[in-house]
Amino acid sequence: xxxxxxxxxxxxxxxxxxxxxxxxxxxxxxxxxxxxxxxxxxxxxxxxxxxxxxxxxxxxxxxxxxxxxxxxxxxxxxxxxxxxxxxxxxxxxxxxxxxxxxxxxxxxxxxxxxxxxxxxxxxxxxxxxxxxxxxxxxxxxxxxxxxxxxxxxxxxxxxxxxxxxxxxxxxxxxxxxxxxxxxxxxxxxxxxxxxxxxxxxxxxxxxxxxxxxxxxxxxxxxxxxxxxxxxxxxxxxxxxxxxxxxxxxxxxxxxxxxxxxxxxxxxxxxxxxxxxxxxxxxxxxxxxxx
Amino acid sequence: xxxxxxxxxxxxxxxxxxxxxxxxxxxxxxxxxxxxxxxxxxxxxxxxxxxxxxxxxxxxxxxxxxxxxxxxxxxxxxxxxxxxxxxxxxxxxxxxxxxxxxxxxxxxxxxxxxxxxxxxxxxxxxxxxxxxxxxxxxxxxxxxxxxxxxxxxxxxxxxxxxxxxxxxxxxxxxxxxxxxxxxxxxxxxxxxxxxxxxxxxxxxxxxxxxxxxxxxxxxxxxxxxxxxxxxxxxxxxx
Amino acid sequence: xxxxxxxxxxxxxxxxxxxxxxxxxxxxxxxxxxxxxxxxxxxxxxxxxxxxxxxxxxxxxxxxxxxxxxxxxxxxxxxxxxxxxxxxxxxxxxxxxxxxxxxxxxxxxxxxxxxxxxxxxxxxxxxxxxxxxxxxxxxxxxxxxxxxxxxxxxxxxxxxxxxxxxxxxxxxxxxxxxxxxxxxxxxxxxxxxxxxxxxxxxxxxxxxxxxxxxxxxxxxxxxxxxxxxxxxxxxxxxxxxxxxxxxxxxxxxxxxxxxxxxxxxxxxxxxxxxxxxxxxxxxxxxxxxxxxxxxxxxxxxxxxxxxxxxxxxxxxxxxx
Ligand SMILES: Nc1ncnc2c1ncn2[C@@H]1O[C@H](COP(=O)(O)OP(=O)(O)OP(=O)(O)O)[C@@H](O)[C@H]1O
Ligand SMILES: [Mg+2]
Numbered sequence: 002x003x004x005x006x007x008x009x010x011x012x013x014x015x016x017x018x019x020x021x022x023x024x025x026x027x028x029x030x031x032x033x034x035x036x037x038x039x040x041x042x043x044x045x046x047x048x049x050x051x052x053x054x055x056x057x058x059x060x061x062x063x064x065x066x067x068x069x070x071x072x073x074x075x076x077x078x079x080x081x082x083x084x085x086x087x088x089x090x091x092x093x094x095x096x097x098x099x100x101x102x103x104x105x106x107x108x109x110x111x112x113x114x115x116x117x118x119x120x121x122x123x124x125x126x127x128x129x130x131x132x133x134x135x136x137x138x139x140x141x142x143x144x145x146x147x148x149x150x151x152x153x154x155x156x157x158x159x160x161x162x163x164x165x166x167x168x169x170x171x172x173x174x175x176x177x178x179x180x181x182x183x184x185x186x187x188x189x190x191x192x193x194x195x196x197x198x199x200x201x202x203x204x205x206x207x208x209x210x211x212x213x214x215x216x217x218x219x220x221x222x223x224x225x226x227x228x229x230x231x232x233x234x235x236x237x238x239x240x241x242x243x244x245x246x247x248x249x250x251x252x253x254x255x256x257x258x259x260x261x262x263x264x265x266x267x268x269x270x271x272x273x274x275x276x277x278x279x280x281x282x283x284x285x286x287x288x289x290x291x
Numbered sequence: 292x293x294x295x296x297x298x299x300x301x302x303x304x305x306x307x308x309x310x311x312x313x314x315x316x317x318x319x320x321x322x323x324x325x326x327x328x329x330x331x332x333x334x335x336x337x338x339x340x341x342x343x344x345x346x347x348x349x350x351x352x353x354x355x356x357x358x359x360x361x362x363x364x365x366x367x368x369x370x371x372x373x374x375x376x377x378x379x380x381x382x383x384x385x386x387x388x389x390x391x392x393x394x395x396x397x398x399x400x401x402x403x404x405x406x407x408x409x410x411x412x413x414x415x416x417x418x419x420x421x422x423x424x425x426x427x428x429x430x431x432x433x434x435x436x437x438x439x440x441x442x443x444x445x446x447x448x449x450x451x452x453x454x455x456x457x458x459x460x461x462x463x464x465x466x467x468x469x470x471x472x473x474x475x476x477x478x479x480x481x482x483x484x485x486x487x488x489x490x491x492x493x494x495x496x497x498x499x500x501x502x503x504x505x506x507x508x509x510x511x512x513x514x515x516x517x518x519x520x521x522x523x524x525x526x527x528x529x
Numbered sequence: 530x531x532x533x534x535x536x537x538x539x540x541x542x543x544x545x546x547x548x549x550x551x552x553x554x555x556x557x558x559x560x561x562x563x564x565x566x567x568x569x570x571x572x573x574x575x576x577x578x579x580x581x582x583x584x585x586x587x588x589x590x591x592x593x594x595x596x597x598x599x600x601x602x603x604x605x606x607x608x609x610x611x612x613x614x615x616x617x618x619x620x621x622x623x624x625x626x627x628x629x630x631x632x633x634x635x636x637x638x639x640x641x642x643x644x645x646x647x648x649x650x651x652x653x654x655x656x657x658x659x660x661x662x663x664x665x666x667x668x669x670x671x672x673x674x675x676x677x678x679x680x681x682x683x684x685x686x687x688x689x690x691x692x693x694x695x696x697x698x699x700x701x702x703x704x705x706x707x708x709x710x711x712x713x714x715x716x717x718x719x720x721x722x723x724x725x726x727x728x729x730x731x732x733x734x735x736x737x738x739x740x741x742x743x744x745x746x747x748x749x750x751x752x753x754x755x756x757x758x759x760x761x762x763x764x765x766x767x768x769x770x771x772x773x774x775x776x777x778x779x780x781x782x783x784x785x786x787x788x789x790x791x792x793x794x795x796x797x798x799x800x801x802x803x804x805x806x807x808x809x810x811x812x813x814x815x816x817x818x819x820x821x822x823x824x825x826x827x828x829x830x831x832x833x834x835x836x837x838x839x840x841x842x843x844x845x846x847x848x849x
Contacts, residue, residue, distance in 0.1 A: 094818045108808035165389055176382060179442075222639070279633060
């Protein structure tokens, strides 16, 4: 029972990482109907920036914030400079552009920072301060940070006019323009936000996974799995889906097949679920009158 | 009276397909101008051309004395042109209230916005009752009301309306036209009204234009137009 | 038609004018062309996104390797078996997948690609698959009396199979089946209304796509005489889709341009920058998409139409 609880909680902790990435993917998908396959690599690259800053003696949380700013700017830049020119290109051409970005950032990271695996600091105390060993302090801290980020993002979309405008622009770009919303700016903002959210995931995951250029490729897949499991058109569902994937993966690894095949098993379960709920567990199905 | 919107020598095309040619048209400030024409004549296209959406445009469009042709749709909207597009174009996944908030998105006067919520809810009490309902689940008439209300939330100086009566029951059409008349009278909001229902439109409007296959064939005071025998035969049915 | 003959003549002459390693590379181009064509049938013609075709390539390759080493079969006899196996595998995978669309299908096929190397490494089937090491086997020689070295022979053998596969594929797409496949992509509801069994056709398309990819995998194994889990990573699947889009979505001849890109551009990128070759590769990918968003064939068609606006009309008339 103890061990099970431990696996469950630690699944939730890693699930938070997947949830963040799932959320980033869903944000982009809602606005552009594309999956940003490069989202994980952008997060990885941002994590290297954080690492560099910390190495240079910048205090951890300052480096954290600076990295988010960097990731935001990078997202905006890529949206405006690389993706905007292909916004009217055929669907699959855009997919290829995302794949191009994926390999570019992966390769750049290897070139600039080498492929040597690096340790990454955790800002949380080493010793558990809560008298329990179900979760390591980093896992607890990481869960808290992801939770804060998710709550902030949802509050932003729910309660601010800018968040509302972003939702509107994603849903009905033509109508948005007619009320004076600049859809291009909303897309850039969305890409920036997604970049920043991904960066949080990367920074939080790095102490566990260790930093190397391929660090995020698995997480991207789990994030995508989470998004799809929850429903790609529902940010809340996607985040929840991410957590579920974390738990599923952990339990499958511990109890069912061992680490060797846990990825395959987790994916199999998700696909199985999709067969019964083809638009995800919490996918939107409202009747729209026309 | 001076013109709030002046269009000169306007051509518009979808890709290679030319739809409007050499359109000249002006809208009196504070008035209601009706634009009449058969299906496919190019009425919707003209409204799109004014807002620079979906069509390629050549020619001059001036709004309150400044050229707006070539500007981005959103910046034209910000200048004070509200557009109730055909097919309504509401945000179907958002609530009624959120739709209205988006209408007021570019405004910074919080007090004014709050007043305008009150104002449009007074015009359309149905929307108040349903302010938390998802727009996509409203009835057709309610969606039309929402589309108009959302445009009103912009406090536009000129309101473009594309067939607000489309698909609605006669009572509701009457109601909407009554409200449009009231808004025009009370707030001096200029309007360009595209309508199939020529009787209603000519009753409400003070000026009217006739468009046939992309060209303006007649224009003038509404009373004169509705007195024209060929118009009576073709559009008014008597 | 004239163009095809000329290209074929050029292809036959090729192994006699270029050197050994180049012959191998062009053999791989033919091989990838079949795989890219397979992915295009599913993605381009049927509109189902295929991010996992590397799995079928792997099945084709392993079928050959296992049959040759465990059953002692000659290389050429294994290819039809690989084709059949992959058709069945693809059809079976297509059955559940047909309920899924867009990102949901993308994830499912993507997952297939990711899981493939893991499954191949699985120790439960190690005695067959050779586990992490994979399987190494002998290079087939030219039949006795044929004055070709084995590289040249393998090239011509692949060319032979390629021609067969493309003739079959092009005919399939031009016929009733092809029209049904395309109708399902363009408007599934209308297709169903016309009496097309969309579920059956979608699964069949999965099967056909897998068959082509499996044949390519089989040839690839014969050409390299080696299979191992790490040859069939996600990157292979992605290469196929890259080939599809670079060549031209829903085109037949695009597969060759796509295959050239898949085979040569990574090498080329490596020559430009040893430090970050994949960054160059990625940049080239993006540059290609800017320059020709509809692929090489799309661009060629655009050019032809610019020069001779009547071309497309004449071509259509000629078909009737
Ligand atoms: N998006 C488009 N692409 C290509 N052609 C279009 C497009 N929209 C409209 N058209 C064409 O332009 C012409 C004018 O259409 P428009 O919608 O302006 O007519 P309308 O006067 O509004 O007609 P209705 O009364 O039926 O709404 C029609 O021939 C139509 O087919
Ligand atoms: Mg119209």
